Amino acid sequence: MRRLLPLILLATPLTVPLAVYAPAVSAVENVTLTFWTFLDPKKNTPREKAWAEIIQAFEKKNPGITVRPEVFPWKEISPKLIVASSAGRGPDVTLVETDLSEKLARGKILEPLDRYIAAGDPRIRDDLYHPETRIVDGQTFSLNMWTNGTALFYRKDLFEKAGLKPPRTVDEFVAAAKTLTVDSRGDGRIDQWGFAEGTARSQPFGQRTLFPLIWAQGGVIVTPDGKAAFNNPAGVKAVQWFVDLVKVQKVMPPDIVNLTYDEHLQGFMAGRYAMIFEGMHRYQNTQTSPVVKGKVGLSYIPSWDGKKPSPTPVTGWDIGIGAYSKQKDAAWKFIMHALSYESQMTNAKIAGQVPARRSVAKDLYFQSADATEIKFVLDYLALGSQEFPRTKNVDRLMDLFNQAINEVLLNDVPVKVALDRAAAKYNEGI
Amino acid sequence: MTITFSVRWVKYSLTFLVLAGVAILMLTPVVWILVTSLKPEAEIYRFPPQWIPLQFTLDNYKAVLQSSMPMYFVNSIVVAVGTIVLTLFIAMHAGYAVSRFQFRGKNVFLFLLMASHMMPGVASLVPTYLLAGKLGLLDTYAVLILVYSMWQTPLVVWLIQGFLESVPATLDQAAMIDGYSRLGAFYRVVLPLSKPGLAASAIVVFVYAWNEFIMALTLTSADNMRLAQVGLKYYISQYGIQWGELAAAVILSIVPVLILFVLLQRWFVYGLTSGALKG
Numbered sequence A: 001m002r003r004l005l006p007l008i009l010l011a012t013p014l015t016v017p018l019a020v021y022a023p024a025v026s027a028v029e030n031v032t033l034t035f036w037t038f039l040d041p042k043k044n045t046p047r048e049k050a051w052a053e054i055i056q057a058f059e060k061k062n063p064g065i066t067v068r069p070e071v072f073p074w075k076e077i078s079p080k081l082i083v084a085s086s087a088g089r090g091p092d093v094t095l096v097e098t099d100l101s102e103k104l105a106r107g108k109i110l111e112p113l114d115r116y117i118a119a120g121d122p123r124i125r126d127d128l129y130h131p132e133t134r135i136v137d138g139q140t141f142s143l144n145m146w147t148n149g150t151a152l153f154y155r156k157d158l159f160e161k162a163g164l165k166p167p168r169t170v171d172e173f174v175a176a177a178k179t180l181t182v183d184s185r186g187d188g189r190i191d192q193w194g195f196a197e198g199t200a201r202s203q204p205f206g207q208r209t210l211f212p213l214i215w216a217q218g219g220v221i222v223t224p225d226g227k228a229a230f231n232n233p234a235g236v237k238a239v240q241w242f243v244d245l246v247k248v249q250k251v252m253p254p255d256i257v258n259l260t261y262d263e264h265l266q267g268f269m270a271g272r273y274a275m276i277f278e279g280m281h282r283y284q285n286t287q288t289s290p291v292v293k294g295k296v297g298l299s300y301i302p303s304w305d306g307k308k309p310s311p312t313p314v315t316g317w318d319i320g321i322g323a324y325s326k327q328k329d330a331a332w333k334f335i336m337h338a339l340s341y342e343s344q345m346t347n348a349k350i351a352g353q354v355p356a357r358r359s360v361a362k363d364l365y366f367q368s369a370d371a372t373e374i375k376f377v378l379d380y381l382a383l384g385s386q387e388f389p390r391t392k393n394v395d396r397l398m399d400l401f402n403q404a405i406n407e408v409l410l411n412d413v414p415v416k417v418a419l420d421r422a423a424a425k426y427n428e429g430i
Numbered sequence B: 001m002t003i004t005f006s007v008r009w010v011k012y013s014l015t016f017l018v019l020a021g022v023a024i025l026m027l028t029p030v031v032w033i034l035v036t037s038l039k040p041e042a043e044i045y046r047f048p049p050q051w052i053p054l055q056f057t058l059d060n061y062k063a064v065l066q067s068s069m070p071m072y073f074v075n076s077i078v079v080a081v082g083t084i085v086l087t088l089f090i091a092m093h094a095g096y097a098v099s100r101f102q103f104r105g106k107n108v109f110l111f112l113l114m115a116s117h118m119m120p121g122v123a124s125l126v127p128t129y130l131l132a133g134k135l136g137l138l139d140t141y142a143v144l145i146l147v148y149s150m151w152q153t154p155l156v157v158w159l160i161q162g163f164l165e166s167v168p169a170t171l172d173q174a175a176m177i178d179g180y181s182r183l184g185a186f187y188r189v190v191l192p193l194s195k196p197g198l199a200a201s202a203i204v205v206f207v208y209a210w211n212e213f214i215m216a217l218t219l220t221s222a223d224n225m226r227l228a229q230v231g232l233k234y235y236i237s238q239y240g241i242q243w244g245e246l247a248a249a250v251i252l253s254i255v256p257v258l259i260l261f262v263l264l265q266r267w268f269v270y271g272l273t274s275g276a277l278k279g
Helices: A004-025 A046-061 A074-086 A098-106 A114-119 A156-162 A170-180 A206-215 A233-247 A254-258 A261-269 A280-286 A328-338 A341-351 A369-383 A394-411 A415-429 B002-037 B059-066 B069-100 B106-118 B121-134 B141-164 B169-177 B182-193 B195-211 B214-219 B228-233 B243-277
Strands: A031-037 A065-071 A093-097 A143-148 A150-155 A193-195 A273-279 A296-299 A312-321 A385-387
Touching: A031 A074, A031 A328, A046 A065, A046 A328, A046 A341, A065 A328, A074 A093, A074 A098, A074 B121, A074 B214, A093 A098, A093 A328, A098 A312, A098 A394, A143 A369, A150 A156, A150 A280, A150 A312, A150 A369, A156 A170, A156 A296, A170 A193, A170 A233, A170 A273, A206 A233, A206 A273, A206 A312, A206 A385, A206 A394, A233 A394, A233 A415, A254 A394, A261 A273, A261 A280, A273 A280, A280 A296, A280 A369, A312 A328, A312 A369, A341 A369, A369 A385, A394 A415, B002 B243, B059 B069, B059 B243, B069 B106, B069 B141, B069 B182, B069 B195, B069 B228, B069 B243, B106 B141, B121 B141, B121 B214, B141 B195, B141 B214, B169 B182, B182 B195, B195 B228, B195 B243, B214 B228, B228 B243
Parallel strands: A031 A065, A031 A093, A193 A273, A312 A385
Antiparallel strands: A093 A312, A143 A312, A150 A273, A150 A296
């Protein structure tokens, strides 16, 4: 025994960490993982086909583990996670809306991933775009699965006809919008507007146009301690410019106060708007409209001075482990597989998704003609991007910001006053 | 004579115009959805939109019928019919009891019953989910039937009670003199006379169970247990809205309610109004 004692003492420092991290590396067998997603692998759209392939490859590599996707409408995943977790239940793995990841993390709905990352591949976090936004109170609760940049979608045919080039500055943007605002039937009613962005309360999205213009001036939306700061001079300047598009320049319809996120895209696809700012994940959908098929150009979001485009707002989906999962090791295995080089390439090639990992983006495929749209986003990300702010109540923040715009548009309230009120209301609430 | 006729004619015309106006207002969105469901993709995006499309297609209906929607419709029918049966079974007995017996706290009981119906459903979402999970009822027809019945029973007790009070109690007594028990009198004499009230209640319950969304979404996760209302939401994706298929699915989802209403329309109107004239 005395002979063994030094060996035991030597082995202890090695075995303790192994024991601590054992769950992350232990073999898992005969496990069914529930995976909450909004993409149904049984369906036939490219994104859904890509997921089917990713899951199939995972099950092949891990014969003891079966993935059972449970599919929900995309806007319902977060509410359902909240309800299920309140009752001590939930999925093993779930897709997480990036904007809501902090809210879900603070609600103890997601499992911290740090020990799995440390035991697996610690470099993975820094390989993602904006890794800092995944950290809540010093812990990481989700990892980015895919990235969606935002761009200016414009009608190439209309631009060519009018001899216009994609705008680089906001002034060029206004000039183009003026040219493309047309009363084609001469009845005093505009049939085609130069630009539109919706601020309807049910699906407000004014932030998509305005946050990049605030960021481009060095302004912030929230302070580091989570308070609303969009009422700063950069915010006032951007909102004033936006409101003037309706009131002064008359290139945006006044009914944007009732225009939703979905209707704004439908309007562009119907030829009602010549330009919109839109998430790149919706580009393929525009090609289903015979009105604009093959006529949609992509450009960067203009900036104030034209030296560099405004940063593209990055949205997307994260992937995480449900806090109440009883099979967290297997869940982590699946996450690592979903984020693997192979799966990210599958997602890019089949679904046209922009990879979430910088190392994957270096693949030569993204220089090829098949990946033109993805390359556009990757180039834009390299020039500058920002994620929408993570705050305790991001929905409320966006709602109040858009309400302030509507107040200016509908009630002629000065921009500064409306933004101050909205920021104060948000800060009171938190 | 002529003046009386003219006044009456003007009155009728005005009534007709107002009712026709309201009907057009209510039906316009439905007609628009119907027209959209028959349009090919190119027509849907045409601006300005056309009421009468240049081209008609049934492709949207084909796509819906080849998807999982028919299974969701069957699920909705099972749940709606189950809810009607359970709700009516409980409510007709409760309604009979409160219409025929005087007991201490009856009014308070009825008030509390209705008050419970007024609580927003979302308030009980988490406890209901927790309870269903503990009982192993998640992803079953049973949980939806139980929850929907729990919500609809108070309202239906009120509806049926109002109706039963219009059926003379002397009929029960006469049946009991003839040898029926209290329940026998209820089943054999009162219930057949209450068919209009039951039919009206059945429609109310069916429409509720058919249209309910949040509970159906929360208490089921498996694809084979999904209800039609939840299925409709899948046509609105993060990438855009499949308008043609969504419109076709909406039209198909209206059909069962429409059929039920047409079949029970006579009783529905009678059932709802007769309770109002009790005594």
